[in-house]
Amino acid sequence: MTVITHNRRRSRLSTLIDQPGGVSVGTALKQARANLAEYETRSREVIEEQVSALAGMKPPSSPDEASAALDQAYARSSAVIDAAGPFEMKDICTAAANLCDLIDAAPEDQAFDWRIVTVHAQALRLLLTLPSEADDARAQVLDSLKDVLKAKVPGAKD
Template sequence: MTVITHNRRRSRLSTLVDQPGGVSVGVALTQARANLAGLEARSREIIAEQVAALAALPAPAAADERALDQAYAHASAVIDAASPFALDDLCAAAANLCDLIDAAPEDRPFDWRVVTVHAQALRLLLTLPPEAADARAQVLDSLKDVLKAKVPGAAESDAQP
């Protein structure tokens, strides 16, 4: 019986990984936070632009899938821009609108007032100071009430952990 053995060569990456060096996790997190802090102002601009575009969408005359897709895209863009900066209230309000659009029945026209209310709520959340936690919670609770009223079964899913 013949046994063939290969001399395994170590890859360059494996030798780099095995060597000590680099930065500690704490230093890397501090650097990442500093890099993100420089982008927060631009993120808020993007959020404001998306909210303005959402508010400017005209109410469709009939069931218009394209208008709902545009509203969904603007709400998703708010989530994308707000989530890296822990702007959880903005994310929750935009996600609430996405949930309402997802649950919209195809056989009936969408109540466009929902989009208008969410755009106004997002504007309000953008202008509230960070210490206004009670006002933020009240806005989000009101938006959740809209979801419960418009989507059957939303109250039960909200109660589950």
């Protein structure tokens, strides 16, 4: 009986993986934070622009304009989440996501209570101006926004 054997060659990738080197996870995270820090100022500018745009939105004057205005408010709120997320601005993200949830849950056959957008814009402005150590004030603002969600959306989660 004849047995045929093949010499298995190691792939280049497996050779590279098995070799020591590279950077540690801690060093990589530190470098990533430093790289990301360069963009934090621009991120805050984007957040402030979007919050100002939300605050400046006027209630739609007709049902035809309502859908487009809600889409615009949703897009601005989503932009806030996108800009705040990488910098762990969890309270800003939570407030903006709350507005998105309210817009998502709005019944199409009823007029949207535009005060919701105004209140969220004011809350976002307040969260941006509060000092980072004002945890109680931040929690109170977010709890109030959750109350709006519970009042406007039946069965909303806590």
